[in-house]
Each structure stands twice: as C-alpha cells, then as structure tokens.
Amino acid sequence: MKEQFEWWRTATIYQIYPKSFCDSGSQGTGDIQGIISKLDYLKTLGVDAIWLTPVYSSPMIDNGYDISDYYNINSDFGTMADFDQLLEQAHQRGIRIVMDIVVNHTSTEHAWFQSALGDKNSPYRDYYIWKDPVDGGAPTNWQSKFGGNAWELDEATGQYYLHLFAKEQADLNWENPKVRQEVKDVISFWAEKGVDGFRLDVINLISKQQDFPNDCLGDGRRFYTDGPRVHEYLQEISEAVFQKYGSVTVGEMSSTTLEHCQQYSSLDSKELSMVFNFHHLKVDYSNGEKWTKAPFDFLQLKEIFNHWQQGLNGKGWGALFWCNHDQPRVVSRLGDDQQYRVESAKMLAASVHMMQGTPYVYQGEEIGMTNPGYTSIEQYRDVESTNMYDIMVNEHGVTEQDMLAILAQKSRDNSRTPMQWNDSQYAGFSKGQPWLEVAANYPEINAEKAVVDDNSVFHFYRRLIELRKEIDVITTGDYTDMMPEHDSIFCYKRESESQVLVCINNYYGEVVECFLPKALELEKGEYVLSNYAGVTEQKPTHCFALQPYETRVLLINR
Numbered sequence: 359m360k361e362q363f364e365w366w367r368t369a370t371i372y373q374i375y376p377k378s379f380c381d382s383g384s385q386g387t388g389d390i391q392g393i394i395s396k397l398d399y400l401k402t403l404g405v406d407a408i409w410l411t412p413v414y415s416s417p418m419i420d421n422g423y424d425i426s427d428y429y430n431i432n433s434d435f436g437t438m439a440d441f442d443q444l445l446e447q448a449h450q451r452g453i454r455i456v457m458d459i460v461v462n463h464t465s466t467e468h469a470w471f472q473s474a475l476g477d478k479n480s481p482y483r484d485y486y487i488w489k490d491p492v493d494g495g496a497p498t499n500w501q502s503k504f505g506g507n508a509w510e511l512d513e514a515t516g517q518y519y520l521h522l523f524a525k526e527q528a529d530l531n532w533e534n535p536k537v538r539q540e541v542k543d544v545i546s547f548w549a550e551k552g553v554d555g556f557r558l559d560v561i562n563l564i565s566k567q568q569d570f571p572n573d574c575l576g577d578g579r580r581f582y583t584d585g586p587r588v589h590e591y592l593q594e595i596s597e598a599v600f601q602k603y604g605s606v607t608v609g610e611m612s613s614t615t616l617e618h619c620q621q622y623s624s625l626d627s628k629e630l631s632m633v634f635n636f637h638h639l640k641v642d643y644s645n646g647e648k649w650t651k652a653p654f655d656f657l658q659l660k661e662i663f664n665h666w667q668q669g670l671n672g673k674g675w676g677a678l679f680w681c682n683h684d685q686p687r688v689v690s691r692l693g694d695d696q697q698y699r700v701e702s703a704k705m706l707a708a709s710v711h712m713m714q715g716t717p718y719v720y721q722g723e724e725i726g727m728t729n730p731g732y733t734s735i736e737q738y739r740d741v742e743s744t745n746m747y748d749i750m751v752n753e754h755g756v757t758e759q760d761m762l763a764i765l766a767q768k769s770r771d772n773s774r775t776p777m778q779w780n781d782s783q784y785a786g787f788s789k790g791q792p793w794l795e796v797a798a799n800y801p802e803i804n805a806e807k808a809v810v811d812d813n814s815v816f817h818f819y820r821r822l823i824e825l826r827k828e829i830d831v832i833t834t835g836d837y838t839d840m841m842p843e844h845d846s847i848f849c850y851k852r853e854s855e856s857q858v859l860v861c862i863n864n865y866y867g868e869v870v871e872c873f874l875p876k877a878l879e880l881e882k883g884e885y886v887l888s889n890y891a892g893v894t895e896q897k898p899t900h901c902f903a904l905q906p907y908e909t910r911v912l913l914i915n916r
C-alpha cells in the first residue's frame with residue numbers, strides 16, 4: 359500500500375518555537391544558530407523532523423504568526439544564510455525540516471496590506487476582506503479569537519477589514535485567485551530550497567461564507583470554520599505545490615469536525631498528509647469556555663480519543679500531541695508536576711504515542727518541563743493572554759486574582775518559557791536576560807541532567823520514538839478502548855493480524871487494580887515499556903495493581 363512508503367507515518371516530529379529554544383548569543387531571544395547548536399541533541403532523541411514555527415520577517419505582535427514578508431528571515435532569528443545552514447545541517451543528520459505557513463492572514467505591516475489600507479483602488483485592496491459599516495458600526499458581530507470584535511475600521515475609506523486574530527493580523531481574501539497564486543508562489547519558494555514539508559496555520563479558516571451573516575448563536579466561527587470552498591482551495595494548492603515536491607503537510611484545524619478531517623487527510627493525498635485537531639485539549643474548559651479554571655474531564659478525554667482514533671482509521675491521518683506553543687504544559691495540566699512529575703510525564707507520553715498517527719513533541723516536553731506558575735500580569739507577554747486579562751477584568755468583572763489563576767492554568771506563555779538546557783544562569787538558554795522569565799525549577803529540570811539519567815523523561819521519549827519504528831501495529835493497528843467507563847484507567851488495544859498491543863495508563867495519583875480480559879493471550883505477551891522499575895521483567899498477568907500514574911505497554915505476537 360502507498361502509505362507504507364510514506365516516511366511520516368512512522369516518524370516523530372519535534373516542534374521548535376525558535377524565540378524560546380536557544381539563543382546563540384546574549385540578546386535574550388532564541389535564534390537559528392542556537393537551533394543548529396542543538397541538532398545533535400535532537401539526533402540523540404531520535405526525531406525524524408523538526409517543525410519550525412514561523413521565522414519569517416514579522417513585527418512579532420503574535421510572535422511570528424503575523425508575517426510581513428514571506429520571503430525573508432526575521433533578523434532577530436538570523437539570516438537566510440543561517441536558514442540554509444540549518445537546512446543543510448539538519449539534512450546531514452537525517453532530520454527533515456517542516457516550515458510553518460501562515461496564510462489565513464498576514465501582518466498589517468505586509469506590503470500588500472500597506473498598499474491596500476486607505477486606498478480602494480490599490481491593486482492589493484482585494485487581497486483582504488473589506489466591508490461597509492452596518493448601522494454605523496462593525497459589519498457583523500463576529501468575535502476575534504484574541505478578544506473583541508473581529509472587524510477594524512480603515513478610517514480613510516470608511517470600510518472595515520476582517521481579522522479573526524489580532525487587529526494586526528488581517529485575513530486574506532482567498533476568493534481572489536491572485537491571493538491563491540501568491541500562496542502557491544510562497545510555498546514553492548521554500549520547497550525549492552529543499553524544505554521537506556509544511557504546517558499550515560489555522561488552514562480550515564481560509565474560506566468564509568460570502569454573505570457574512572451575523573451570528574445570533576455564537577462568535578461567528580460557524581461561518582468560516584471548514585468553510586464552503588476550503589477543500590477546493592486545498593486541492594488546488596496541493597496539486598500545484600505539495601504533490602509536485604512530495605511535501606509532507608499538516609493542517610492546523612481549529613474547532614473542526616471528524617468528517618472534514620477525514621477529507622483533509624484522506625489516503626488519496628489530494629489535500630494534506632495529516633491534521634491537528636484540538637478537541638482533546640478542551641476537556642478542562644468549563645462549558646466550552648477557555649478562560650475558566652476547571653479540572654479535566656477524564657471520561658470525556660477518552661471519548662474524544664476514541665472518536666478520532668476510530669474515525670480516522672483507514673480514512674485519514676492525525677497528528678498525536680499534547681503540547682504546542684499555544685497549550686499549557688501537559689504534565690502541569692493533566693499530570694502531577696510535583697510528586698509524580700516524572701511518572702506522570704512518561705505516562706502521558708505513552709498514552710498518546712501508542713495511538714495511530716504521527717506524534718509531535720514540543721520542545722521541553724521531552725524533559726518534563728512544567729508551567730512556570732507566574733503570579734503577576736507583568737510576567738506575561740502573549741497578546742492573547744494580555745488582551746483577555748483586560749477584557750475579563752475590565753469588562754466581565756472577574757477579579758485580578760481569579761484571572762491570574764486562570765492564566766496560570768491556560769495562558770499560551772506556559773509553554774513559551776525558555777527551554778531549560780542546564781542549571782546555569784537563565785537555564786543555559788541565553789547569556790542575556792530572556793524575553794520571558796525562565797521557570798524557577800530549571801536547576802532540577804533541564805536537558806543536561808536528563809540526557810545522563812537513564813531513567814529520565816528524555817530517555818522514555820527516546821524509547822517511544824524507537825518503538826514506533828520497531829513495532830508495526832503502532833502504525834497500522836485498529837484501536838479499541840478496553841475500559842471506556844473506568845474512572846481512572848485509560849486502557850486501549852491496537853490490533854493487527856499478527857500483533858496486539860495494549861497500552862494501560864493510570865491517570866491518577868492513587869494505586870488502582872487493573873483487570874485485563876481473559877481473552878487476551880498473555881502467555882504470548884511481554885511488557886515492552888513501563889515507567890516503574892521491574893515491570894518489563896515481569897510475566898504479564900490478567901490482574902495487577904497499577905501504581906500512581908503508571909503506564910505499561912504490553913505486546914502480544916500472535
């Protein structure tokens with residue numbers, strides 16, 4: 359079958375957020391030379407590819423997701439020569455490079471927008487989405503994902519432009535064929551350089567319902583999420599660029615559905631290789647609201663995994679992940695980042711890495727980095743966090759103390775703290791003061807310590823990455839949740855004609871008894887991985903006690 363020859367189905371991809379990864383000097387922000395200096399570390403971890411979040415020219419209102427020039431490197435990160443060196447050095451080590459492409463919107467400092475602003479006759483006016491005022495105000499009640507109305511007035515022309523994110527991120531008008539041609543040109547430029555793939559930012563938002571109705575039920579997302587022409591546009595770009603260059607592609611799908619994702623990532627590769635969806639990361643949203651402080655719903659988490667694992671099997675392909683630059687650290691979120699930090703970080707890792715899909719590891723996840731526990735609004739830098747703080751405190755009457763507690767759980771800055779390389783000043787991230795405060799636990803939690811400790815979270819991830827290449831059923835097997843009703847164990851089975859793999863996880867800090875069905879042929883089985891000493895030497899049994907946050911991976915060769 360074709361998919362057996364696609365490298366990314368057995369690969370693990372490492373996400374780098376360059377601003378926070380490694381500074382080769384003392385400016386306090388990471389750079390490309392810093393990344394090059396850590397390629398051997400990534401080689402030791404065993405990852406197949408790096409997904410690099412945006413390094414293009416940008417005013418950095420949204421840390422690079424506001425691009426002002428798609429053909430240049432942001433001077434804070436280095437030069438095009440540095441980028442070419444990174445590509446060459448990564449390739450020399452057998453590591454591929456996946457670039458982030460942000461084409462739902464551009465920065466308002468992009469030359470196209472600068473020409474369009476204030477001039478209805480600009481050749482670039484129709485590159486963006488402009489509307490006349492309605493009743494003297496915004497054209498619709500759609501909300502920006504970063505807070506407030508999604509339309510901003512262009513005073514010179516009296517029209518509004520659409521921005522689904524910050525007002526400095528203007529949405530492109532994909533109805534205009536010239537915009538689609540520009541997108542193809544941009545992607546071709548990087549593919550020609552030898553870049554191996556692309557991660558497409560919020561790509562399912564590019565097609566808006568053209569009558570732009572008010573949303574009396576919500577924030578407007580139903581009129582542009584998985585919109586009317588999105589599949590047509592993706593097929594057009596794929597045919598012109600991705601298929602031509604053999605690029606791997608992963609689409610970030612905001613608030614999407616399984617049915618659309620089956621089509622985006624269908625096995626005929628007409629659109630994308632795979633998709634990110636975020637439903638499993640909303641199980642700690644109270645009534646669907648992100649800006650709340652709530653415990654996670656364990657049964658709902660399992661239901662979501664079951665829905666997506668079974669729904670994509672044989673129809674599409676998903677990315678497997680807990681962490682990225684928009685999500686809090688998973689060990690703080692779903693694990694125990696104090697007493698059982700190491701055990702819970704490993705258990706959470708195993709529970710997604712043994713599923714079907716392509717795992718993504720976000721920088722620092724592989725050493726069990728935690729949320730920093732900021733206590734003051736001055737410590738935050740993220741545009742979404744600071745906007746929402748103002749809105750919740752000044753417009754919704756949330757107390758400052760409550761909002762700080764919410765940010766400590768939900769802010770995107772939780773994952774953007776500098777990478778903890780060693781126990782020297784600033785965690786070895788930079789010789790100068792970092793742009794965002796380092797988490798105070800870096801003397802204990804850092805890469806240097808992890809690499810020399812065989813029992814570290816780092817070596818557990820390394821083993822997970824290896825197992826994916828050694829055991830076929832991890833890539834190909836069907837998925838069944840064996841205990842969907844259990845209130846603390848997540849135990850699922852992967853099954854092919856020749857193998858059965860069972861991944862058993864205790865999601866809580868108490869010992870719990872686990873009973874495996876008699877039908878499992880345990881006499882042919884062995885434990886291939888565990889986060890507790892001595893388990894892999896044991897013969898599997900049908901009944902045993904699972905320790906706090908214990909994970910066991912059991913393989914049965916039929």
Ligand SMILES: O=P(O)(O)OC[C@H]1O[C@H](O[C@H]2O[C@H](CO)[C@@H](O)[C@H](O)[C@H]2O)[C@H](O)[C@@H](O)[C@@H]1O
Nearest residue numbers: 420423460503523559560611612613614636684
């Ligand atoms: O939570 P969802 O509605 O499912 O959306 C998924 C994520 O979408 C946005 O992330 C990406 O686009 C932003 C604008 O370019 C950028 O700021 C972000 O860094 C990108 O990853 C949204 O900002 C995230 O919070 C959502 O998780």
